[in-house]
Amino acid sequence: GENVEQHPSTLSVQEGDSAVIKCTYSDSASNYFPWYKQELGKRPQLIIDIRSNVGEKKDQRIAVTLNKTAKHFSLHITETQPEDSAVYFCAASIGSGNQFYFGTGTSLTVIP
Amino acid sequence: GAGVSQSPSNKVTEKGKDVELRCDPISGHTALYWYRQSLGQGLEFLIYFQGNSAPDKSGLPSDRFSAERTGGSVSTLTIQRTQQEDSAVYLCASSWTGGGNQPQHFGDGTRLSIL
Numbered sequence: 752g753e754n755v756e757q758h759p760s761t762l763s764v765q766e767g768d769s770a771v772i773k774c775t776y777s778d779s780a781s782n783y784f785p786w787y788k789q790e791l792g793k794r795p796q797l798i799i800d801i802r803s804n805v806g807e808k809k810d811q812r813i814a815v816t817l818n819k820t821a822k823h824f825s826l827h828i829t830e831t832q833p834e835d836s837a838v839y840f841c842a843a844s845i846g847s848g849n850q851f852y853f854g855t856g857t858s859l860t861v862i863p
Numbered sequence: 864g865a866g867v868s869q870s871p872s873n874k875v876t877e878k879g880k881d882v883e884l885r886c887d888p889i890s891g892h893t894a895l896y897w898y899r900q901s902l903g904q905g906l907e908f909l910i911y912f913q914g915n916s917a918p919d920k921s922g923l924p925s926d927r928f929s930a931e932r933t934g935g936s937v938s939t940l941t942i943q944r945t946q947q948e949d950s951a952v953y954l955c956a957s958s959w960t961g962g963g964n965q966p967q968h969f970g971d972g973t974r975l976s977i978l
Contacts, residue, residue: 783964853906
């Protein structure tokens with residue numbers, strides 16, 4: 752089955768700096784890659800997603816890039832703010848299947 | 864509109880007891896997923912429903928775990944003869960369709976503690 756690896760497990764950045772979280776996947780059939788943000792004690796919230804027919808997608812300060820050849824995708828957060836502090840999860844799924852494979856999460860801390 | 868609703872929000876029970884966790888998905892969402900999240904860990908897939916059918920039960924950790932969905936809406940996850948290792952947050956998510964390529968919307972979860 753699919754295996755999703757996520758790095759780093761923890762990340763600290765100064766407010767205003769950029770943060771990058773990387774995920775790799777193993778199954779070339781995976782074609783949908785969402786990213787979720789989970790604040791302490793709260794539900795995971797979808798923040799951005801990308802499909803395999805697109806190489807990059809941006810939404811204000813958040814962007815995701817996908818390299819299908821290398822089977823990796825990354826989350827980029829620019830101009831980080833303290834409220835960006837949370838755990839971020841990547842996931843991959845195969846469109847013909849039904850299971851989402853999640854990474855182990857990255858705990859991001861933005862230092863004011 | 865209302866999001867995914869889960870109840871109870873917290874459940875404390877003694878080892879060996881049975882528990883039932885409930886998920887009410889977003890209206891119109893045909894796909895429903897159950898996950899387990901242990902403290903500081905990622906999301907462990909348990910089971911997926913498309914309508915009332917569960918085509919993928921591969922994630923259920925043992926035969927003490929079962930789930931059903933009725934009317935294409937509410938789902939219950941039942942854990943029989945609970946063990947301490949069952950302690951975790953149980954998250955439910957729903958999406959418009961299955962197929963694994965639609966955004967999932969999560970509930971707040973049920974925090975289960977087995978004494």
